[in-house]
Amino acid sequence: MNIKKVIPIVIIIGLILIFNFSRKDIISINILQKENQQIVEKDFIYNHNDAISFPAVVRSSGNKPVETEYKGIEMSKLFSSLDLDISQVEKITFNASDGYRIILSIEEINEPNNVYLTFERDGKPMKSKRQGGNGPFQLVIRRDPFSQRWIKHIEDIILE
Ligand SMILES: Nc1nc2c(c(=O)[nH]1)N[C@H]1C(S)=C(S)[C@@H](COP(=O)(O)O)O[C@H]1N2
Ligand SMILES: [Mo]
Numbered sequence: 001m002n003i004k005k006v007i008p009i010v011i012i013i014g015l016i017l018i019f020n021f022s023r024k025d026i027i028s029i030n031i032l033q034k035e036n037q038q039i040v041e042k043d044f045i046y047n048h049n050d051a052i053s054f055p056a057v058v059r060s061s062g063n064k065p066v067e068t069e070y071k072g073i074e075m076s077k078l079f080s081s082l083d084l085d086i087s088q089v090e091k092i093t094f095n096a097s098d099g100y101r102i103i104l105s106i107e108e109i110n111e112p113n114n115v116y117l118t119f120e121r122d123g124k125p126m127k128s129k130r131q132g133g134n135g136p137f138q139l140v141i142r143r144d145p146f147s148q149r150w151i152k153h154i155e156d157i158i159l160e
Contacts, residue, residue, distance in 0.1 A: 027128075027136045029117075031082065033089075033159040038082065042136065045119055050077040054116070056140055059147050070140050072118030075109050086159060094139055095156040097129055102139070102149045116140045117154070129153045 027042035045051075053071045060066075079086050086106065093103050109115050118140045119126055126135025134152040141149050 029137060029154055030156045031084070031159070032156060033084065038084075040078075040082065042119075045073065045078075045117070045137070046125070048073050048078070048081065050074060050081065051119075053120075054142070056142065057145065059145075068122055070116065070118040070138075071120035071123075072116035072140060074113065075115040075117055075139075078117055079109075084159065089159045091160055093156075093158040093160070094151045094154050095158070096151050097153040097155050100151055100153075102151050104141075104149075108141075111143070114141060114143050116142070 029040045029045075031038045031040060050073050051071055052073075053069050056068055056070050057065045058068050075092075089106050091103050091105055092109055093101060095101050104115065116139070118138050119136060121134065126138060127133025128136050129152070137154045138152045139150055139154060141147075144150070
């Protein structure tokens with residue numbers, strides 16, 4: 001291959017790399033209830049008045065349990081701040097970008113200090129799956145110590 005053929009290929013590869021690294025994830029969550037859809041932006045969540053920090057033990061496969069600090073909003077408080085009427089809701093489905101899904105009952109969501117939508121771990125915003133993190137948003141169920149239902153990369157929340 002001569003140099004005149006190689007240069008355009010190198011330029012194209014370079015452009016693809018630049019494009020990929022500069023691409024920003026759109027950070028938001030979709031909340032769906034019947035025919036209504038609400039997009040909750042990251043700024044609303046990051047600056048929420050009810051966000052608190054709490055300790056948790058993270059059990060990730062292949063690793064020792066680690067003590068961490070999560071920051072998040074109690075799910076029931078997030079719903080009230082969004083003016084959602086959850087009086088008729090029985091179950092809440094969480095869908096993640098990797099296809100993982102969990103369903104919680106409204107009773108569990110309403111248990112005090114249990115179910116949190118988290119966005120920060122050890123003082124840093126959680127990274128997306130593409131960037132190798134658990135975020136941007138992860139559910140943390142404090143009374144579920146084995147963390148199978150701590151769904152990472154939440155995309156949609158469906159109220160039924
Ligand atoms: N989106 C998503 N969340 C998830 C999972 C998953 O595969 N995808 N696995 C669950 C399980 S079984 C556990 S034990 C914890 C920790 O998973 P990890 O071992 O992949 O870190 O995350 C939970 N949340
Ligand atoms: Mo697991």
